[in-house]
Amino acid sequence: MNAMPSTDTPTTEPILKMTGISKTFPGVKALSDVALELRPGHVTALIGENGAGKSTLVKILTGIYQPDGGNIEIDGKKVDLPTAEAAQDLGITAIHQETVLFDELTVAENIYIGHQPRNRYGLIDWAAMHARAAAILHGIDAPISTRTRLKDLSIAQRHLVAIARALSIDARIVIMDEPTAALSYKEVEELFGIIDRLKKAGKAILFISHKFEEVWQICEYFAVFRDGRQVGAGRLDEVSHNDLVKLMVGRDVTQAFPKLPAEIGDVVLKVDGYCHPTEFDQVSLELRRGEILGLYGLVGAGRSEFCQALFGVTHPSAGTVTLSGKPITVRSPSDAIDAGIVYVPEERGRHGAITAMSIVSNISLPSLKVTSRRNFLRMAEEFDLARKYAERLDLRAASLSQPVGTLSGGNQQKVVIGKWLATLPKVIILDEPTKGIDIGSKAAVHAFMSQLAVEGLAVIMVSSEIPEILGMSDRVIVMREGRMAGVFEREGLTPEALVRAATGNKEAAA
Amino acid sequence: MTIVRSLLARREALLVLACLLLLAAITARFPAFSTPKNLAGVFNDTSILIMMALGQSAVILTKSIDLSVAANVALTGMTVAMLNHLVPGLPVVVLILVAIGMGMLLGAINGFLVWWLDIPAIVVTLGTMTIFRGLAFVESGGAWVNAHEMSPAFLELPRTLILGLPVLSWTGLVAIVLATLLFTRTGLGRAFYATGGNAVAAVYAGIDIGKTRFLAFVLSGTVAGLCGYFWVSRYAVAYVDVASGFELDTIAACVIGGVSTIGGVGTVGGVVLGALFLGIIKNALPVIGISPFWQMAISGAIIITAVVINARGERVKGRVILRRKELPL
Known part of the structure; x- marks a missing residue:
C-alpha cells in the first residue's frame, strides 16, 4: 500500500470536543486529563488495552458518569451531560457491546422506547411509530418487520435495531462499543456498509474495537488511551500499525x-x-x-x-x-x-464466593470429602482447614463464622483463593x-x-x-x-x- | 441498643420472643392454654406442619419451591387409606412404607422435571399439584374413606403414647433431629445452601446443582408421603380435598422462620419456630373466639411482616455490593 497521504482533504471542524476530562473512583484514577475530538462524516477509532479508560469515557459521553473536571463542547458550545436523557437530547447515542434492548418487545417498540410518538390525546401513536420505524429500517437496508419480537432476531439483526434506535433520536454522535465482537465476517461487512451510510449522512462516529484490521478498514481518525490517559491521536493515514501498537502498550x-x-x-x-x-x-x-x-x-x-x-x-x-x-x-x-485441577473464575463476585455462607463453609466447600468422617462433616476439622488458609492468606475477619458477604472485596478474594488452595x-x-x-x-x-x-x-x-x-x-x-x-x-x-x-x-x- | 439489634438479627431469638409474647397474651385471658398438657397438644397438632415445612425448606434453600406437597399428602393419604380398606390385614408398617415410597416417587417426578427439563420449579410443581390431586380423585372416584372403613391399628398408631407423648409428636421430634444433622453436618445439606446461595459458585466448587435440587424434591416428597399417612389416620378420614392449601402453610412457616425465598439462607431452628408460631395462632384464635376469616387475615399479615424483615436483611447486603461497584454518587 502506497496511497498518497490525503492531505488535500480539508480538515473538518470537530463537532465534539472534550478536553481535560478526569474521573476518579474510590482508589482508582480512571481518566486523567483526557482529550477527544469527533468530526462529522468521519469515524474515529478509540484504541486501548482493557482498563485503559475507554468505557469510562463512553459513560461520561452518554451522561451515565459525571467527570470530575474538564470541558465538553458541542458545536463550540460548552455543554453539561448530567443524565443519560440530556446526552440523548444533545444527539449522543451509544450502541453497546451487549446491545441493551428488550427481548419481549417488538422492533418498533424497541426503537422508540422512551420517546414514542404521541397522538393529540397524549397516547402512543402506534401507526406513526410503526411507519417511522419502518422508514428508518428501510434507510439502513434492514429487512426486518417492525412487528417482530426482538427475541426472534439474530444478533446481527439486533445490532441493526440498535442502530435504528440511534437514528430514531436523530443522533449526530454515534458511539459504537465493540460492535463487531459477536458478529460473523459477513455481518461485519454489512455493519461497515451501514457505517459508510452514517458517515455520508454526516454523523460523527466513535468506533471502539480491539481488531486493528477493522480500524484500518473503516476509520479515518484515531485516539489511543493507556492507563487513563490519551497518549496519541491524529489521522490514521499518518501512522503505521506498529506505531499504534507502541502507543497502546508503550511502557517498559x-x-x-x-x-x-x-x-x-x-x-x-x-x-x-x-x-x-x-x-x-x-x-x-x-x-x-x-x-x-x-x-x-x-x-x-x-x-x-x-x-x-x-x-x-x-x-x-x-x-x-x-x-x-x-x-x-x-x-x-x-x-x-x-x-x-482447580479453576479460579474471572468474576469472583458472581462465580466465586457464596456470600450468605460463612468463611469456614466457603473454604471447606470443595474439600468436604476431606473434612468428613463416614459421610458426616466434622466441624472441628473444617475450622482447622479454614484457619490454616485464613492465616496463610492473611485474611482479615472478626470470626471465621462470619458470612463472606460482610467482608471487603479484597478479603472475599482471599476466601475464594483459600478455598481452592485447600484442595491441594x-x-x-x-x-x-x-x-x-x-x-x-x-x-x-x-x-x-x-x-x-x-x-x-x-x-x-x-x-x-x-x-x-x-x-x-x-x-x-x-x-x-x-x-x-x-x-x-x-x-x-x-x-x-x-x-x-x-x-x-x-x-x-x- | 446494639444488644437488642444483634438479638433481632437472630431470627430464632426473635421468633422465640414472638411465641412467648403470643403465649403470654393468650394466657392472660385463657390460663388453661399454657398448661403443659395443652402445649403438648399444640405441638402434636403442629408436628405435620413442622415436618413438611422442613422438607419444603430444603427445596427453598436450593432456590426452588414445591407447591405439590399438599396434593402429595392427599394422593398418598388416599392410596394408603384405600389400601387399608381393601386389604385390612396389611400391617401398618407396610402401609407406612408404601406412603413413604409413594411420596418419594412423587417428589422424584418433580425433581426429575426440574433437573432434566430445566423447567422452573414453580411451574413444574403447579402442574404436578393439579395432577396429584386429580389422581387422588381418579383412584377414589371422588368417594370418601371414613373412619369405620379403616382398621383400628391404622387409626391408633399416631396417637399411641410413648413416654407420655404420642407417636406423631415423636416423629416430629425425630424429624427435627434428622433435619438438623442433614442441614449442618452432611455434604448434601451444605450443597442445598451452596446451590441456592450462588449456583455458579457451587458448580465451580464441584457441586452438581441439578442433582442437589432433585434430592431436595425427593426429600420434600418423601416427608409429604409419610405425612399423607399421618394426616388421614389422625383425622380418620380420606377425601380428595385433604390438606387443601396446606402447601402455602409450609411455605409460610419457612418464610416466617427466616428462610430466604431467593435461596441459600435458613435454619432448621427457624423453620421449626416458624411452624410453631403458626401452630400456636391456629390453636389459640378459636379459643379466643376469633372467626376463621380473621385467622386467615392475621396469618397473612404475619407472613408479610416476616417477608419485610427478610427483605430488610437482604437489602443491607445490596448496599455493600453497590459500594464495591463504584456507582456514581
Whole structure:
C-alpha cells in the first residue's frame, strides 16, 4: 500500500470536543486529563488495552458518569451531560457491546422506547411509530418487520435495531462499543456498509474495537488511551500499525511484575488437541511444576472457554488430558478437583464466593470429602482447614463464622483463593486474577502467584493485561478466535509480538 | 441498643420472643392454654406442619419451591387409606412404607422435571399439584374413606403414647433431629445452601446443582408421603380435598422462620419456630373466639411482616455490593 497521504482533504471542524476530562473512583484514577475530538462524516477509532479508560469515557459521553473536571463542547458550545436523557437530547447515542434492548418487545417498540410518538390525546401513536420505524429500517437496508419480537432476531439483526434506535433520536454522535465482537465476517461487512451510510449522512462516529484490521478498514481518525490517559491521536493515514501498537502498550514493563525464580520440574499437565464445537479448536499445551503459563488474547478469543472445558464446566468434543503422566477424563468440576485441577473464575463476585455462607463453609466447600468422617462433616476439622488458609492468606475477619458477604472485596478474594488452595491442587488456573483490583492488591496477588509456583504448583494464568503476561509468565500461549496463534518463551518476548499474534495483523507480523 | 439489634438479627431469638409474647397474651385471658398438657397438644397438632415445612425448606434453600406437597399428602393419604380398606390385614408398617415410597416417587417426578427439563420449579410443581390431586380423585372416584372403613391399628398408631407423648409428636421430634444433622453436618445439606446461595459458585466448587435440587424434591416428597399417612389416620378420614392449601402453610412457616425465598439462607431452628408460631395462632384464635376469616387475615399479615424483615436483611447486603461497584454518587 502506497496511497498518497490525503492531505488535500480539508480538515473538518470537530463537532465534539472534550478536553481535560478526569474521573476518579474510590482508589482508582480512571481518566486523567483526557482529550477527544469527533468530526462529522468521519469515524474515529478509540484504541486501548482493557482498563485503559475507554468505557469510562463512553459513560461520561452518554451522561451515565459525571467527570470530575474538564470541558465538553458541542458545536463550540460548552455543554453539561448530567443524565443519560440530556446526552440523548444533545444527539449522543451509544450502541453497546451487549446491545441493551428488550427481548419481549417488538422492533418498533424497541426503537422508540422512551420517546414514542404521541397522538393529540397524549397516547402512543402506534401507526406513526410503526411507519417511522419502518422508514428508518428501510434507510439502513434492514429487512426486518417492525412487528417482530426482538427475541426472534439474530444478533446481527439486533445490532441493526440498535442502530435504528440511534437514528430514531436523530443522533449526530454515534458511539459504537465493540460492535463487531459477536458478529460473523459477513455481518461485519454489512455493519461497515451501514457505517459508510452514517458517515455520508454526516454523523460523527466513535468506533471502539480491539481488531486493528477493522480500524484500518473503516476509520479515518484515531485516539489511543493507556492507563487513563490519551497518549496519541491524529489521522490514521499518518501512522503505521506498529506505531499504534507502541502507543497502546508503550511502557517498559518487564520489571514491574517479577516472578520469583522457581525450579521448573516435570510436566504435570499435558493437553492434546482440545476442541470444542463452537468455542475453540486444536489447543495443545504442556505445563510443568513451578511454571506459570500465560494465556493471552483479546476478549472473546476462547481462553476462558478453554479453561472451563479443562475444568469440566463445559465438555470438549475432542482431545486428551494427561495429568502427571496418567490420562484423565474430566466430566464435571468435581472430577477436576479430585484429579488436582482447580479453576479460579474471572468474576469472583458472581462465580466465586457464596456470600450468605460463612468463611469456614466457603473454604471447606470443595474439600468436604476431606473434612468428613463416614459421610458426616466434622466441624472441628473444617475450622482447622479454614484457619490454616485464613492465616496463610492473611485474611482479615472478626470470626471465621462470619458470612463472606460482610467482608471487603479484597478479603472475599482471599476466601475464594483459600478455598481452592485447600484442595491441594497440582494445577491452578487463574482467570484474570487481577482484573478490577487496585495496584496495591495486584502486587500482592502477583507475589502470591510467584510463591505458589515456588512451592511447586503449576499455574495457568489467563490475562488480557500485557504487562502482567510479560512479567509473570515463563511461557505465553496466544489465542485468537478460538485457535492458538503462537507460543512464546519469556526471553526476548516483546509486547508488539503479543499484540501482533493476538490481533492477527499479517502485514505487521511480516 | 446494639444488644437488642444483634438479638433481632437472630431470627430464632426473635421468633422465640414472638411465641412467648403470643403465649403470654393468650394466657392472660385463657390460663388453661399454657398448661403443659395443652402445649403438648399444640405441638402434636403442629408436628405435620413442622415436618413438611422442613422438607419444603430444603427445596427453598436450593432456590426452588414445591407447591405439590399438599396434593402429595392427599394422593398418598388416599392410596394408603384405600389400601387399608381393601386389604385390612396389611400391617401398618407396610402401609407406612408404601406412603413413604409413594411420596418419594412423587417428589422424584418433580425433581426429575426440574433437573432434566430445566423447567422452573414453580411451574413444574403447579402442574404436578393439579395432577396429584386429580389422581387422588381418579383412584377414589371422588368417594370418601371414613373412619369405620379403616382398621383400628391404622387409626391408633399416631396417637399411641410413648413416654407420655404420642407417636406423631415423636416423629416430629425425630424429624427435627434428622433435619438438623442433614442441614449442618452432611455434604448434601451444605450443597442445598451452596446451590441456592450462588449456583455458579457451587458448580465451580464441584457441586452438581441439578442433582442437589432433585434430592431436595425427593426429600420434600418423601416427608409429604409419610405425612399423607399421618394426616388421614389422625383425622380418620380420606377425601380428595385433604390438606387443601396446606402447601402455602409450609411455605409460610419457612418464610416466617427466616428462610430466604431467593435461596441459600435458613435454619432448621427457624423453620421449626416458624411452624410453631403458626401452630400456636391456629390453636389459640378459636379459643379466643376469633372467626376463621380473621385467622386467615392475621396469618397473612404475619407472613408479610416476616417477608419485610427478610427483605430488610437482604437489602443491607445490596448496599455493600453497590459500594464495591463504584456507582456514581
